[in-house]
Amino acid sequence: MTLSNMAVKNIRGNLYRYIMYYLSNTFTVTVFFLFANFIFHPSEITNVKRLGNGNAQQGVTNALIMCQFIIVIFTILFVAYSVSIFLKSRGKEFGLLSLFGMTKNQIRKYIMVESTIISFVSIVSGIILGSGLSRLFFIIIGKFLENNIPFSISFKAIGLTFAIFFVLFEVINMIMLFKIKGKEIVEQIKSNRIPKEVPKFSKTKSIIGVILLAIGYGIAWISRGTLVVLVMIPVIVIVTIGTYFIFTQFSIAVTNGLKKNNSRFYTKTNMVALSQMIFKLKDTAKVLFLASILGAVTFTATETVYSLFTEITNGVTEGTPNDIGIVELKKNTNDKIDIKEVKSILEKHNLDVKYLNNIEGIEAKIANKENEDKNDPNTVDFNIISNSQYNKLAKQSDEKQVKVNKDEIVYIFSSKPVKGFNEDEMLEKEKRLKEEGINLDINSNVKKYEVKETLYGKPINGSYLEDNKILVMNDDEFNKILKDIPKEKLFKYYGIQLNNWEDSYKASKEIGQFLGKDYEGYYSNKIEPYTAQKNAFGMILFIGFFIAFLFFIASGSIIYFKLFNDMKQDSVEYSILKKVGSSKNDIRKIITKQIGVIFFLPFIISTVHSLFALKSLANLLNSNLLTNGLIVMTGYFVFQLIYFLIIKSIYIRKIETL
Numbered sequence: 093m094t095l096s097n098m099a100v101k102n103i104r105g106n107l108y109r110y111i112m113y114y115l116s117n118t119f120t121v122t123v124f125f126l127f128a129n130f131i132f133h134p135s136e137i138t139n140v141k142r143l144g145n146g147n148a149q150q151g152v153t154n155a156l157i158m159c160q161f162i163i164v165i166f167t168i169l170f171v172a173y174s175v176s177i178f179l180k181s182r183g184k185e186f187g188l189l190s191l192f193g194m195t196k197n198q199i200r201k202y203i204m205v206e207s208t209i210i211s212f213v214s215i216v217s218g219i220i221l222g223s224g225l226s227r228l229f230f231i232i233i234g235k236f237l238e239n240n241i242p243f244s245i246s247f248k249a250i251g252l253t254f255a256i257f258f259v260l261f262e263v264i265n266m267i268m269l270f271k272i273k274g275k276e277i278v279e280q281i282k283s284n285r286i287p288k289e290v291p292k293f294s295k296t297k298s299i300i301g302v303i304l305l306a307i308g309y310g311i312a313w314i315s316r317g318t319l320v321v322l323v324m325i326p327v328i329v330i331v332t333i334g335t336y337f338i339f340t341q342f343s344i345a346v347t348n349g350l351k352k353n354n355s356r357f358y359t360k361t362n363m364v365a366l367s368q369m370i371f372k373l374k375d376t377a378k379v380l381f382l383a384s385i386l387g388a389v390t391f392t393a394t395e396t397v398y399s400l401f402t403e404i405t406n407g408v409t410e411g412t413p414n415d416i417g418i419v420e421l422k423k424n425t426n427d428k429i430d431i432k433e434v435k436s437i438l439e440k441h442n443l444d445v446k447y448l449n450n451i452e453g454i455e456a457k458i459a460n461k462e463n464e465d466k467n468d469p470n471t472v473d474f475n476i477i478s479n480s481q482y483n484k485l486a487k488q489s490d491e492k493q494v495k496v497n498k499d500e501i502v503y504i505f506s507s508k509p510v511k512g513f514n515e516d517e518m519l520e521k522e523k524r525l526k527e528e529g530i531n532l533d534i535n536s537n538v539k540k541y542e543v544k545e546t547l548y549g550k551p552i553n554g555s556y557l558e559d560n561k562i563l564v565m566n567d568d569e570f571n572k573i574l575k576d577i578p579k580e581k582l583f584k585y586y587g588i589q590l591n592n593w594e595d596s597y598k599a600s601k602e603i604g605q606f607l608g609k610d611y612e613g614y615y616s617n618k619i620e621p622y623t624a625q626k627n628a629f630g631m632i633l634f635i636g637f638f639i640a641f642l643f644f645i646a647s648g649s650i651i652y653f654k655l656f657n658d659m660k661q662d663s664v665e666y667s668i669l670k671k672v673g674s675s676k677n678d679i680r681k682i683i684t685k686q687i688g689v690i691f692f693l694p695f696i697i698s699t700v701h702s703l704f705a706l707k708s709l710a711n712l713l714n715s716n717l718l719t720n721g722l723i724v725m726t727g728y729f730v731f732q733l734i735y736f737l738i739i740k741s742i743y744i745r746k747i748e749t750l
Contacts, residue, residue, distance in 0.1 A: 095198070099206035112652040113174050114214055116645055117261075120170075121218025123165050123638045125253045126229050127156040127650035129222065132246035133230075155632065159639055167260055171644050173382065175207070175268040177653045200269045211261035215254055222253075236631040278523040292372035293344040297408075301337025304330050310702040317515075320712040332385065338697065339381040343373045364669065365685045372658075372686055379654045380694045383647040387698030390643040391728060392705040397636050399709065399720040401629040406715070408622040410549070411507075413489055414449070414587035415596065416451060416603065417553040419614040421455070433588055434603055438590070441599035449486065449587040451552060453477045453578060454570070456563070459538040474532065475583060476501075476563045477551075478570040485551040488589065492547070494564060500544040501530070503563035508548040522546045532563075535577045541565075552585050553616050593618055644728065648735050651690055655743060663747050676748075683744055691736045699725055 103110055223245050230241040308331035315323050347370045356362060373380075420429065431448070438445060456474040459712075482502070483493040494502050503525055509518035525543040532539055551562060590596055600617040607615050637702050645668075666679050704719050710717040 095202045095205050099209055100200060102206060102293045103209060110210060112649045112656075113178075114210055114217075116170065116174075116649040117167075117211070117214035117257075118217045118221065119645055120163060120167055120642060121215050121253060121257055122222040122225065123642055124160055124257070125219050125222030125249060126159050126226060126638070127163075127635075128249035128252055129226050129244075130229065130241075130249040131156055132252075133241065134245055140430065155635060159635060162639060163642070164260065166642070166646070167257070168264060171261060171264045172268060173650065173666070174653055175265060176377075177650075177657055179203075179268060180657075200380075203269055204265060207265040208262065209267070211258065212674045215257050215261075218257075219250055219253055221466060230651065232634060233631065234635070236627045291344050291370050292432065293341045293348065295345065297337045298345045301342045304334030305338065309700075309704045310335060312708045315708060316711050320708050324708075335384055335697060335701070336350060336381050339373075339693075340377040341382070343369060343377065343380075344695070345498070347373060364674075365682045368665065368682070369686055369689060372690065375737060376651070376654050376690055379650050380690065382698040383650055384694035384701070386643050386647040386650075386696055388701035388705070390640045390647070391698055391702035393636060394640045394728075395702055395706050395721045396709055397629065397633045399706070399713075399717040399722055401626070401633050402720055403717075404622060404625045404629060404712070408618055408625065412553040412616060412618045412621070413485075413550060414553050415590045415593040415618045416586075416588040416600065417616045418586040418607070418611065419583060420586075421580075421614070430608065433585070433606065434588070437602050437606065438588070438596075438599050441602075443596055444591040446589040446591050447489075448589075449485065449585070451477055451481050451485070451585040452574070453481075453583050453585065454534060454573060455581050457533040459533040467654040474561050474563045476534070476565050476570065479564055479567050482551060482562075482564040485587070489551070490550070491549070494545060494547070494568045496564055498566050498569055499541060500566065501532075501541045502545045502547060503530070503543050504547045504549070504551065504562040504564065506550050506561065530629050534573060535581050552587055553618075556719065568606065594622075597623055644731065647693075647694065648732075648739070651694070652739055655687065655690070655739070656746075659743070659746060666747055680744055683747065684740060687740050688736065688742060690741070691732065693695055695729070695732050701729075 186199055189202070194202070226245065227243045230243055234241040308327045311323050311330075312328050347366060350356060351366050351370070416434075418429070418431075418434070431450070435445060435448070454476040456476055457471045479494065479496045484492075486493045496502055505518065509515040526547065529540050529542045532541060596617070596619045600619050603617070604611075604615055666683075668678075669679055669682075702725070703718075704747075706717050706721040
């Protein structure tokens with residue numbers, strides 16, 4: 093019998109041990125091929141409409157290349173760890189092969205043939221599956237790009253995928269094979285029969301693990317603004333070290349403590365379950381640690397992208413109070429447009445106008461301001477509107493209305509201060525404005541005004557007004573100035589609110605074309621930035637799902653490998669339980685408890701890690717993202733539960749047949 097025949101027969105005979113390794117490798121190759129097939133698509137993907145700019149396709153390509161790089165790095169770690177688990181569990185098998193006359197080099201060659209077969213089948217399966225899913229992938233990506241992408245299979249993508257993964261798998265396998273130690277034959281054969289020592293733990297390391305997690309969580313919870321970015325790496329390092337000690341030391345300490353609780357220990361099957369669990373936790377500590385870190389990365393990444401996706405509406409609404417805004421001033425000539433034409437475009441697209449505001453305002457500059465650009469005498473610092481006009485806008489937006497007296501103004505900042513970023517600076521500026529007032533140059537007439545109040549949030553939109561602050565002036569004083577000021581010092585603002593702005597994309601684009609280049613920077617709408625961000629983050633979420641799901645499957649697969657490679661030893665222990673009178677139902681309960689702990693302990697730790705990471709993100713964005721995190725975690729929990737039930741069923745069935 094040749095080595096190839098032996099390898100094939102061994103794979104067939106131990107299929108349950110290899111199936112998850114094969115499926116994980118296949119899924120990894122599939123995702124890589126999907127991305128590569130898109131990147132090497134023969135037709136140029138042009139006419140991208142709804143991702144904000146003409147570089148959208150290049151941005152998507154760069155994102156997919158980055159994902160491929162992540163997949164390759166992940167594959168190196170995943171395959172190396174999986175192979176090491178396989179090799180460590182096969183000491184007895186290698187000892188028997190040595191007993192039958194095989195040299196160490198022949199054993200390595202035999203394992204290499206076996207690994208090459210699995211690698212080859214995984215790569216071919218992944219490419220075939222990826223080819224089948226490419227049509228659906230192109231349809232979904234095409235929806236985000238607002239473009240039909242014809243189905244195509246790239247031979248370059250096939251070649252690249254096959255070459256990268258075949259070389260990757262073979263190199264990793266060869267490196268891991270040199271870790272096979274030249275033990276004595278008897279020592280190898282007895283490797284699975286050597287009695288295990290009762291696991292020991294360090295109280296000091298257990299306490300350090302808990303303290304490190306508490307410190308990491310505490311920093312993540314209280315950090316605000318730029319501090320979140322600064323502490324990110326230190327927190328990750330602290331939490332990672334703490335997690336390692338939690339699994340390698342603290343989990344053993346807790347289980348040992350439960351054993352000493354007589355009332356709990358001697359209840360039903362707890363004695364057997366806990367006695368075995370302490371050994372399993374010790375044996376699988378590093379596996380559980382790795383699974384928890386993979387899970388934390390997966391959960392946090394998914395929660396982050398999902399949170400950004402769900403916060404798009406709030407972000408766009410905050411910066412664009414009106415669904416459509418048009419500013420008229422000297423650069424695009426006052427009274428150039430007929431607002432009726434704009435309304436007719438909206439009516440043509442079956443859009444209902446809730447209200448239309450026609451706001452007239454006055455441009456002003458800071459008098460005698462330092463560092464003024466002398467080359468631009470028309471620099472505008474403020475846009476002044478009347479008290480009544482502002483209150484009308486505030487009422488429509490359910491904002492606070494104000495009352496402004498003569499010689500007073502209300503100063504409106506374009507955006508709210510962000511805690512940890514510019515809050516102190518903004519508060520200091522508010523204080524200074526209220527103490528000193530402000531000197532305004534309106535049509536070359538300088539006058540000092542008392543700042544009665546400061547508010548946040550633009551009442552009108554338009555990129556022209558982005559950097560210019562809004563001032564609210566007393567009606568009588570405003571109307572008096574308005575009579576004497578020349579037309580070129582005025583501006584008009586048309587603000588339109590729709591009942592169904594989410595359906596206004598085509599109409600908004602048409603209005604932009606109708607207004608022409610003269611209104612670039614003076615015409616704004618809510619739907620275009622909303623659609624661009626929604627499609628961009630939606631596509632990132634879609635692409636990220638593949639990576640997240642890959643990590644999720646891998647973390648479960650690592651646990652699967654460890655469980656099934658220890659199965660023969662477990663079957664011996666369960667056979668002893670049968671002989672001393674344990675029923676099949678009792679043994680199943682013990683197995684369920686043990687597998688449940690091994691499957692859900694990393695999940696719980698990962699969940700806690702990710703929720704604190706999400707809290708940091710919420711502090712950075714100054715928003716509440718807990719609901720988003722809980723939604724994502726619920727989805728992952730359902731997947732984990734299904735995964736657990738499947739693995740438990742396979743494991744129990746296999747144990748009972750051994």
